[in-house]
Amino acid sequence: MPELPDVESYRRYLESKALRHSVQGVEVESPGVLEDINPQGLGRLVKGRRFDSAQRHGKYLFTHLDDGKWLGMHFGMTGRLQYFKDEDTRPKHTRCLFKFDNGFDLAYVMPRKLGRIAPLNSVEDFVRERKLGPDVLSLDVKCFRALARKRSGKVKAWLMNQSVMAGLGNVYSDEVLFQTGIHPDCQVKSLGDKRLGELHRATMKVLKSAIKAEADPTRMPKSFLLPHRQAGERCPRCGGEVQSMKAAGRTAWLCPRCQKC
DNA sequence: CTAGATGTTAAGGT
DNA sequence: CACCTTAACATCTA
Numbered sequence: 478m479p480e481l482p483d484v485e486s487y488r489r490y491l492e493s494k495a496l497r498h499s500v501q502g503v504e505v506e507s508p509g510v511l512e513d514i515n516p517q518g519l520g521r522l523v524k525g526r527r528f529d530s531a532q533r534h535g536k537y538l539f540t541h542l543d544d545g546k547w548l549g550m551h552f553g554m555t556g557r558l559q560y561f562k563d564e565d566t567r568p569k570h571t572r573c574l575f576k577f578d579n580g581f582d583l584a585y586v587m588p589r590k591l592g593r594i595a596p597l598n599s600v601e602d603f604v605r606e607r608k609l610g611p612d613v614l615s616l617d618v619k620c621f622r623a624l625a626r627k628r629s630g631k632v633k634a635w636l637m638n639q640s641v642m643a644g645l646g647n648v649y650s651d652e653v654l655f656q657t658g659i660h661p662d663c664q665v666k667s668l669g670d671k672r673l674g675e676l677h678r679a680t681m682k683v684l685k686s687a688i689k690a691e692a693d694p695t696r697m698p699k700s701f702l703l704p705h706r707q708a709g710e711r712c713p714r715c716g717g718e719v720q721s722m723k724a725a726g727r728t729a730w731l732c733p734r735c736q737k738c
Numbered sequence: 739c740t741a742g743a744t745g746t747t748a749a750g751g752t
Numbered sequence: 753c754a755c756c757t758t759a760a761c762a763t764c765t766a
Contacts (some may be wrong), residue, residue: 479744479745480744480745483744509761536745551745551746552744552745553744553745553746553761554743554744554745555743555744555745555763555764556747571761581753585739587762588762588763588764589743589745589761589762589764590761590762590763591745591746591762592745593746593763616757628754628755629754629755630754630755630756631755631756634755634756637745639745639746646744646745647743647744647745648744649744705763723757725756726740726756726757726758726759727743727745728743740766741766742764742765742766743763743764743765743766745761746760746761747759747760747761748758748759748760749757749758749759749760750754750756750757750758750759750760751755751756751757751758752754752756752757
């Protein structure tokens with residue numbers, strides 16, 4: 478589920494596994510995932526180079542190459558990274574593979590081909606060009622309220638809009654709304670400073686807990702709605718049945734008893 | 739077999 | 753202009 482907590486987990490995974498070793502080669506199994514570069518170009522970009530750090534902005538991961546360039550990765554709906562040694566354990570749906578000089582490989586794995594890998598020279602420029610808002614974790618309550626006053630519309634769509642703030646998707650926007658008892662269709666305009674403060678606080682808390690759990694639903698706090706986003710499941714707060722609805726083109730899950738406008 | 743799934747973008751409607 | 757919904761992308765699973 479590559480929203481902010483998932484991508485932050487991938488960033489830490491990459492930092493712990495794949496830094497310091499130089500890249501010997503690249504295999505591109507699905508050229509369609511490459512943007513602004515072809516397989517040959519990607520080879521030229523990374524061969525002989527090392528990844529020496531990794532940054533995240535919203536749902537994007539950026540790895541820094543030791544000659545100053547960057548590789549940006551987005552994970553679509555199903556992407557992840559896997560570091561492995563034995564060729565027999567090469568993951569299914571590996572779309573791109575980085576081969577290191579220590580014999581290990583880093584696979585960019587993505588069943589549905591909705592993510593992209595792109596070269597870039599500057600993270601700041603990339604964020605500006607893609608019109609990404611500030612990373613959600615960087616927002617203090619003042620900024621959060623200021624963003625809310627700039628737009629109208631429904632709160633779930635607002636939270637998921639990457640050009641407002643970057644990082645929340647369908648799952649975690651549901652979670653922060655559940656934690657604050659706010660209905661997804663609630664108008665942003667109708668939220669006062671107090672509600673916005675609560676929403677900001679819950680957002681930080683949810684994201685930090687999820688990162689701590691390495692975005693694994695089975696390790697989330699018991700109070701989370703996240704593992705109960707399916708028909709027949711019960712609200713962890715009131716025990717009532719959870720409900721789904723369409724919001725911003727996605728399926729939102731909520732507890733109709735706990736969440737009101 | 740069919741419908742829907744964590745994302746993004748474009749296109750069309752109101 | 754601002755907002756809303758839908759479709760498309762490819763593949764797996766309920």
